[in-house]
Amino acid sequence: MDLSCTTITPDPIATTEPPRALGVPLTRTGPLMPFTLDWNDPESARRRYEADGYLYLRGLLDRNQVLAFREYYFAQFQSTGLLAPGSRPIEGLCGEGNVADGVVNAILHRIVRSPEYAALCASPALVAFYEWFFGSPVHLHRRKILRHTTARGPLATGAHYDLVYIDQGTERLCTSWIPLGDLPLTTGTLIYLEGSHRLDVESLRGAFPDFPARSGWITRDLEGLSSRTGLRWLASPAFAAGDMMVHGPRMIHASCDRHHAGGLMRLSTDIRYQPKNEPIDARWQRDWSHDDGL
Template sequence: MLTADRLGVLEAVPARELSDRDVLRERLARDGYLFLRGLLDPADVLAFRRYYFERTGVADAHGVPREVDRAEFRRVLFGEVVPGSQYGAFCAQPALRSWYEWFLGGETFLHRRKIIRHIAPGENGIGTATQAHYDLVYLREGTDRVLSAWIPLGDCPVARGGLTYLEGSHHRVLAEEAAGTLKRPAASITADLPSLADEYEARWLIADYAAGDVVIHTAHTIHAALDNVSDQVRLSTDIRYQLSTAPIDHRWQADWHDRDGL
């Protein structure tokens, strides 16, 4: 269990800073993340949420989980939803692409491997929940300046199991990457979040997310998913943009599949 000194609040970017690119870049370098409230139109987010639940059948319109045929679910998810035009348009919508172009200062590239995660109440642990990790361990063959966007597809209070970020962790990861002294170069660091917080002498930062919110984080920032202890499915997507002129990890240029080995 996390103690009070190992738990904190994920701070949203103040409204007065949202249009100041230099300040945002300084904030990202300092904190490793940018919590952007209301970057997307909630109506667009909720429309895609409805599409996903209607097409896959994993939950009703309110997010209450349903029993589904797993084989049929996988066929629809990986054969229709992931490569489909609705998901592609959502991830490349102007509100996202134009923000990245403005922030990065040039033409952007969206990695084709884009991930949709739905976590039902009570699902947790290895193989289900997102363990503590940083993204660079999956993206070794491209630039380390790739920026991930985590997008809750609908309201996501803490109890529903959104992402949590280890405060200041990117500074240590950057130093260890540069020095080649990483003790755990594996993709997932641990599922034991309290122990990792003690090791880093840092807090896990949490927030209640709303439809329309986006969290941008660096490839070196350690993050994990909380357990879903609510009565609704947690639905989210994570996608990655970078400058088109920077090296691109070719392994991420196919549609996501949970057996693609990445």
């Protein structure tokens, strides 16, 4: 497979601009700090994860496998009008067409059950990392989520933490957020509220009109949340295929606006690993479907 055009030309507005949410640049921001694994010292990774609430692991995964999956994913949408005319699926450039939710969901339903996706989510590097990190055999939650952004939406993901959705098992659970491609910030990548894994979230009750919302989101007003808490939003100017974020169940995160000048779509997956011998939330042991209520 020719993966040559997958080194994305930098988005001219991308590199120095802070993340935006609801159309406004965020004012309290900082960089996500990459962590270099020392395979002889799992404690150092655990300490960093405890301290920061996340690990930013550059190049952990097999880049070619990630890009091959990107190609496979967007190829499934080729006849739907999602992709820019004349572009190759691996580029993930969005067309003008508005694809009906039903069509997108039917395709997603199939992809999350595909052997290609299973192989990506249980790739040797990923499993080796979690076995090393937890120091035990691991369990991958079957409910795994794929998301792509388009020019029209869906809107960015509001600020939330994962324990709201997955609280009937152990808290020794990590989410892997995996960029599936070379993705500048302007594709609407994930951002983290610094140190928010130590925040008393209850103290935010009443601070935002919709919190606690049925969606589980604290708010879409990311600027308001950082101003209320005094915490910065941490972002990476660009993720590369092969990178992986790891975050804990209490770490508040969101995605920022997508406004990539060249029409590049963000494709990512979020999946969850935990030690095998810890309590497991039974609701997450079925494949994702858009109406599963979780």
